[in-house]
Amino acid sequence: MKTSDFIELLVADARPVRRLPRPLVRALLWMLLPAFVFGVLALSHGVRPRFEQQLADPGYLLGLASSLLTGLLAAVASFRLDIPGASRRWALLPVPTLLVWIASIGHGCLTPWVPIGPGAMRIDEAARCFATALLTSVPLSVAMFAMLRRGWPLSPTAVTFTGSLAVAAMSAAAVSVFHDLDASAMVLVWNLGTAACVVAIMSYFGRSLLAEKRSTYSG
């Protein structure tokens, strides 16, 4: 078929389309869901014991703020990379806050009020943490990939990784808001462990999901 005829076919199908919102707007829209989940958890479960005292602790605040900010910036990066022509360097956007977050967890584990050793793990608390992480990460992951599939990721790996990081950071923030982890090694396990698991699982499924999405447009 001649290209001019092909163009006419495309023009005949030129229906109005709903433009994708800007990446920041999409990220903020996505953040409404974690806000909703946090609200539901706060009402049903209540925040962790001595939450007000914890808010006065700069170390805790820094960790919480950096994980929330990592989530937001990773979501912005993911939605930006989801559009053709975006530089892959957008994947580096959440790196500074990610480093601060990791450093704050690491620092917490080195201070005397976080004993790491036998007896530091509590099974009942671990089960509750797992439930919170699951309740947060599953809906956030579904929403994230549903939104990402509206775009056209040229680099599914980078998009999946940043999207997973956004979900992981939010899950970790939820765990630290709703569970008393400061007195055990679980602060390390649940913050970094949850994040690593979410990133690994979403990367495994998400990459093929987004790659498949891209190929559906290849004609």
Place this chain on the structure above:
Amino acid sequence: MIDARLRKPELRVVRVPDVDPPSPTTGDAASPALKEVDWAILMAHAQAGDAAAYRRLLTEVTPYLRSLAAAAHQDPLDIEDTVQETLLSVHSVRHTYDPARPFGPWLVAIAQRRIVDRLRTQRKRKSNETPITDEHEALATHAASGPEDGLDAQAVRDAIGRLPMGQRDAIRLLKLQEMSLREASTATGLTVAALKVATHRGLRTLRRLMGQSGGEQR
């Protein structure tokens, strides 16, 4: 042997954006920057459903896409197929373009992806091919010149003629005329999925028919 340009497609394509700036079909002396702004405005109108703006945009970007494809492909058919695949992708993802951002990088990213995809397909196809030697040539000639060859071809033609209409069209277009699924879809008005199903069923029916005729001959 795999063509040297297929070994590292990305390296070839990295140079694609350096191809000369878009050449306006109207022949005006607009600078590339102005042209890109023009295309961004046209795409904004196209997103709102303006068919005239969309036609003008696609017509104007085609020579540019052709020059990008020509930097990676030599066969004119490959170049034109790549252009059409890029136009189809542009059409499918036009909702992802933000008129506040430059149009060029968005378009080039899509074109690069289609060019790389085509190079990969070619490389895969070539890696599955066996070079024809003189020995193969002699055997093939001998086989083709055999008296039974004509009979087999006639039997296949007869069997195709006995297929139901949908299956017959699918086999003729996709297998005999070697059209792509998209071309056959455009020619018949059927969806790609329907064509795949018709082809699968057609081949199965053909096998059955050929088996029967073989049995009858015996």
